[in-house]
Amino acid sequence: VARPIGIGLLGCGAVGRGVMSILRANAERIAARAGGRLALRRIATQDVSKFRDDVEPPLLTGDPWAVVHDPDVEIVVELLGGLEPARTLIAEALRQGKAVVTANKAVLARHGTELQATAARHGAPLLFEAAVAGAIPIIKPLQECLAASRIQSILGIIDGMNNAILTGMARDGLDFSAALQRARQLGCLAGDTGADDVERRTAALRAHVEGYDAAFTLAILASAAFETRVRVEDVFCEGITHISLADIQYGRELGYVLKPLAIAKEGEGRLELRVHPAFIPREHPLAAVNDLFSAVFVRSDAGGELMLCGRGTGVLPAASAVVADIIEAAKRLRSGLRGVPPAPERTLPVKPIDEVVSRFYVALEPADDPGVLAAVAGAFGRWGIGIRAAMQRERFAAPAESFASPIDLVFLTHAVQEARLRRALAEIDQLDGVRRIRHVIRVEEPEPSQPTA
Ligand SMILES: NC(=O)c1ccc[n+]([C@@H]2O[C@H](COP(=O)([O-])OP(=O)(O)OC[C@H]3O[C@@H](n4cnc5c(N)ncnc54)[C@H](OP(=O)(O)O)[C@@H]3O)[C@@H](O)[C@H]2O)c1
Numbered sequence: 001v002a003r004p005i006g007i008g009l010l011g012c013g014a015v016g017r018g019v020m021s022i023l024r025a026n027a028e029r030i031a032a033r034a035g036g037r038l039a040l041r042r043i044a045t046q047d048v049s050k051f052r053d054d055v056e057p058p059l060l061t062g063d064p065w066a067v068v069h070d071p072d073v074e075i076v077v078e079l080l081g082g083l084e085p086a087r088t089l090i091a092e093a094l095r096q097g098k099a100v101v102t103a104n105k106a107v108l109a110r111h112g113t114e115l116q117a118t119a120a121r122h123g124a125p126l127l128f129e130a131a132v133a134g135a136i137p138i139i140k141p142l143q144e145c146l147a148a149s150r151i152q153s154i155l156g157i158i159d160g161m162n163n164a165i166l167t168g169m170a171r172d173g174l175d176f177s178a179a180l181q182r183a184r185q186l187g188c189l190a191g192d193t194g195a196d197d198v199e200r201r202t203a204a205l206r207a208h209v210e211g212y213d214a215a216f217t218l219a220i221l222a223s224a225a226f227e228t229r230v231r232v233e234d235v236f237c238e239g240i241t242h243i244s245l246a247d248i249q250y251g252r253e254l255g256y257v258l259k260p261l262a263i264a265k266e267g268e269g270r271l272e273l274r275v276h277p278a279f280i281p282r283e284h285p286l287a288a289v290n291d292l293f294s295a296v297f298v299r300s301d302a303g304g305e306l307m308l309c310g311r312g313t314g315v316l317p318a319a320s321a322v323v324a325d326i327i328e329a330a331k332r333l334r335s336g337l338r339g340v341p342p343a344p345e346r347t348l349p350v351k352p353i354d355e356v357v358s359r360f361y362v363a364l365e366p367a368d369d370p371g372v373l374a375a376v377a378g379a380f381g382r383w384g385i386g387i388r389a390a391m392q393r394e395r396f397a398a399p400a401e402s403f404a405s406p407i408d409l410v411f412l413t414h415a416v417q418e419a420r421l422r423r424a425l426a427e428i429d430q431l432d433g434v435r436r437i438r439h440v441i442r443v444e445e446p447e448p449s450q451p452t453a
C-alpha cells in the first residue's frame with residue numbers, strides 16, 4: 001500500500017474549507033486517481049482561536065512557516081490570497097522541492113515567472129489551474145493538450161461577475177446598478193457575505209467592474225499560451241461601468257452582443273493584451289455564454305478553434321480545481337516524473353493600445369441640426385475611416401438613464417487603428433452639430449485560424 005502523501009494547507013477560508021470538504025467527501029475516488037491516499041497534515045490560519053467545526057484542532061497552526069517546513073508535508077496548498085506572505089512561502093516550499101498548488105491570481109500575475117523559474121530550478125511542480133477561470137481547465141489544455149500547436153489568439157469571458165452584469169442588462173433590461181445588485185445576489189463576489197470588511201469588499205467589487213481582476217487572469221493566461229513573460233501593467237484595461245442599455249440595444253440591432261472580453265493575440269512578434277467590453281457578432285460561440293459562466297476561445301495554427309466554458313467563479317468550482325491540482329501533484333510526486341516546465345525566457349513586446357486595429361461602435365448625441373450625419377461621415381472620411389453602418393434612433397433608455405437629447409446617432413466603422421479613430425473623434429467632437437460623443441465601444445470580429453502547416 002502506497003504511503004499517504006502529506007498535504008499542508010496555507011489558509012482555511014472559503015476555498016480552503018471547500019478543499020477540505022471535497023477531500024473528505026471524495027476520499028476514495030481521489031485516492032484512486034492520485035495513486036494512493038492523501039493525508040491532511042497541517043493547516044495554517046491567521047486566527048487559530050476561531051471556531052471551525054470542520055477542522056481537527058491539532059492540525060491548526062498560526063505559523064504558515066511551520067506548514068512549509070513540516071517534513072511530512074509534501075504538497076503545499078496556498079490559499080491565503082494577497083501578495084505577501086504568499087509569494088515568499090510559495091518560493092520557500094518550491095526551494096525545498098515540495099509541490100505547490102495555489103489559487104492565488106494576484107501572486108501569479110505579479111510573480112508567476114519568478115516562481116516558475118524557482119520551480120524549474122528545484123524540480124518542484126507549481127500548479128495553478130484554480131487561479132485562472134475557476135473550474136474551467138485552461139492552463140493544462142494550453143500547456144499540454146495544445147502543445148503541438150502555436151497559439152494565435154485567446155478571446156475570453158474571464159470575469160463571471162461582469163458577464164452576469166452585462167447579461168442582466170442585455171437579456172433582462174436591468175440598468176447597470178440593478179444588474180450589479182443581482183449579480184452579487186448570485187454570489188459572484190468572493191467573500192460577499194456578512195456586514196464586515198466593507199473596504200475589502202468594495203475593493204474586490206471595483207477590481208471586477210473596472211477590469212483589473214480580468215487583467216490579472218489574462219496576464220497568467222497569456223504567459224502560459226505564448227510562453228512569454230507578461231507584466232500585468234502591460235494589459236490595457238477598461239471597465240464596464242460606462243455601459244448603457246441604449247448601447248446594448250443599438251449593438252443588438254446591428255447584429256452584435258456586448259461581452260466583457262479579455263483578448264490576447266500574437267502577431268508580427270508582438271502581443272496584444274487588452275481587457276474591455278466589446279461587441280462580438282451574435283453568431284460567435286462566446287455570444288451565447290451568459291450569466292455566471294466564463295469561457296475561453298482559443299485559436300491555434302494546428303488545433304484550430306476550441307472553446308472551454310464553465311463556471312468561472314465561486315468557491316466550490318475553485319476548490320474543485322485546487323483538488324484536481326493536488327491529485328496531479330500527488331501523481332507526479334509518486335511517479336518521480338515531476339514534469340516541471342521551464343519558466344518563459346522571452347519577453348514579447350506589447351503593442352500599445354494606440355496601434356491596435358479594431359472596428360468601433362460610436363454613439364453620439366447630435367444637436368438639432370439636419371446636416372450632422374453628413375458632417376460626421378465627412379470627418380470620418382477625412383481620416384480615411386470607412387463606415388459600415390450608420391443609424392439614427394430615438395433613444396432607448398431605462399428609467400434610471402437620463403440623457404439631454406432624445407436622439408442618438410450611431411456609427412459602426414471599418415477596422416482602423418485606435419490612434420487614428422481618436423483623432424477623428426477629436427475633430428467630430430468639435431462639430432457644431434454634435435453635442436457630445438456618448439460612447440465608443442470596440443467591436444471584435446475574430447478572424448478564422450490561419451494554418452501554418
Ligand atoms: N473565494 C473564491 O470564490 C475564490 C475563487 C477563486 C480563487 N480564489 C483565491 O483563493 C485564495 C483564497 O481565497 P478565499 O476566498 O478562501 O480567502 P479567505 O476566505 O479570505 O481565506 C483566507 C485564509 O487565509 C488565512 N490567512 C490569511 N493570511 C494569513 C497569514 N498571514 N497567516 C496564516 N493564515 C492566513 C485566513 O485565516 P483566518 O481564517 O484565521 O482569517 C483564512 O483562513 C485567494 O488567492 C483567492 O483569490 C478564491
